[in-house]
Each structure stands twice: as structure tokens, then as C-alpha cells.
Amino acid sequence: MNVIDELVPPATSQTDSSRPSQRKYELVSIASVEEDMRAVREWAGLPPPSGQMPHRFHHYAGMNKTHMSARARELLRAQLAPEYEMLERLQSYARAVPVQPFTVEDQHMDMHG
Numbered sequence: 001m002n003v004i005d006e007l008v009p010p011a012t013s014q015t016d017s018s019r020p021s022q023r024k025y026e027l028v029s030i031a032s033v034e035e036d037m038r039a040v041r042e043w044a045g046l047p048p049p050s051g052q053m054p055h056r057f058h059h060y061a062g063m064n065k066t067h068m069s070a071r072a073r074e075l076l077r078a079q080l081a082p083e084y085e086m087l088e089r090l091q092s093y094a095r096a097v098p099v100q101p102f103t104v105e106d107q108h109m110d111m112h113g
Contacts, residue, residue, distance in 0.1 A: 022100030027090060044102050 026043050028036040034053050041048060068076070077084075100106075 023094060023097045024100050024102070024106070025094075026099055027094050039099075043099055 026036065026040045028040065037053065038048060
């Protein structure tokens with residue numbers, strides 16, 4: 001069993017109902033990285049960023065010129081199926097479980113068990 005197998009939204013899990021489940025991570029997507037990183041900073045108790053995130057490699061010679069055959073796309077999709085399943089489970093869990101603010105005590109527990 002791996003950590004992903006343990007990701008079951010609270011509605012279907014057998015947990016202590018007196019203590020609501022909370023997740024200890026924030027998902028960051030490349031499509032919404034600035035918004036997501038603001039959430040990470042808030043979660044970690046850090047001040048908001050002072051400006052926009054810098055964009056490196058925003059323009060490059062092959063931008064929007066990636067062409068893939070239908071067969072190649074099918075093979076790539078099949079190869080990445082476990083990763084897509086893991087991502088879907090993480091996203092599903094994140095939608096169902098509120099984030100737990102990160103504290104110094106959490107950091108100590110994570111470092112020392």
C-alpha cells in the first residue's frame with residue numbers, strides 16, 4: 001500500500017467523526033501556479049508575495065509547435081495512466097478535505113516523529 005491508496009474522501013472513510021479530517025498539502029498546478037503559490041504561502045503562514053512571479057522561458061522557439069500523432073498520444077496516455085490516476089485521487093481528496101494550516105509544531109513533528 002502507498003500513500004495514494006490512503007486518500008479516501010471523508011464521506012467514505014471510517015474516521016473519528018469528532019475530529020474533522022484535514023489535509024497537510026496544497027496542490028500546485030502549472031495552469032494556476034501564481035494563485036496556487038499564494039495559497040501555499042498562506043498555508044505556511046508566510047506573507048503574501050510582493051509582486052508577480054517571474055516568468056522564465058515564457059517564449060521559446062518551439063512554443064506551440066508540439067505535434068504528436070494520434071498513436072503517439074495514445075501510447076503516452078497509456079504510459080502515464082498511473083500518474084493521471086494518482087493526480088485525480090489527489091485532486092478529489094483536496095476538493096473534499098480542507099487544508100490544515102502548517103504550524104511550527106507540525107514542522108517539529110514532521111522532523112522528529
